[in-house]
């Protein structure tokens with residue numbers, strides 16, 4: 001269980017002032033908002049990587065945080081990267097044991113990257129590296145998973161695999177909190193959505209109720225019916 005009560009954070013200005021929601025075990029919560037609205041900052045507060053200036057965050061266990069995708073040049077093999085997720089379970093100066101290796105293997109299998117186990121992390125594509133980071137978090141055995149834009153950089157097959165995996169992890173009683181720029185992903189996955197419309201306008205509710213066209217128009221400052229990428233618009237586009 002992850003709980004935020006009246007959480008506020010400011011750098012030079014308040015990004016959000018009074019955010020309250022909880023992510024019970026067995027559920028998924030998705031945070032949506034325009035670029036710069038404070039999604040990453042909110043997730044870092046939730047995961048315990050930043051201390052909010054207002055309110056409180058309660059976690060039933062330490063959270064595993066999967067940062068936004070970025071290309072990395074770590075020379076470790078994939079299996080060693082995933083094993084790093086076990087760091088809390090391995091005593092200082094000890095080497096990972098059989099259970100740690102089994103957890104790493106299980107995590108790689110679940111994420112679908114077992115065939116990459118011996119590959120140097122630095123030689124993977126950005127999307128593959130993202131899957132490795134997710135496997136590392138899964139291997140940690142955490143009950144609270146916090147992921148910042150986990151689908152970014154993944155192809156359609158891997159996006160589907162990710163959505164399925166996150167749903168399975170929630171069904172296995174994990175609390176999952178993520179950010180996404182894709183309302184469709186939130187509709188599929190999230191029990192609850194948190195919309196960052198402004199420092200004093202943070203809306204929390206069921207995905208089915210909040211992810212309506214009028215709210216998305218307000219959130220992103222667009223007319224979604226006329227948006228070039230909308231299904232409606234694409235269907236209407238004349239063949240040339």
Ligand SMILES: Nc1ncnc2c1ncn2[C@@H]1O[C@H](COP(=O)(O)OP(=O)(O)OP(=O)(O)O)[C@@H](O)[C@H]1O
Pocket residue numbers: 011012015033034035036037038039040041042
């Ligand atoms: N370390 C920092 N110091 C000062 N300002 C910061 C810092 N980190 C983030 N900010 C500012 O806080 C705001 C919110 O940043 P944040 O990364 O949380 O937004 P976001 O919603 O995740 O954006 P995106 O969708 O582009 O990833 C931005 O205006 C950003 O410039």
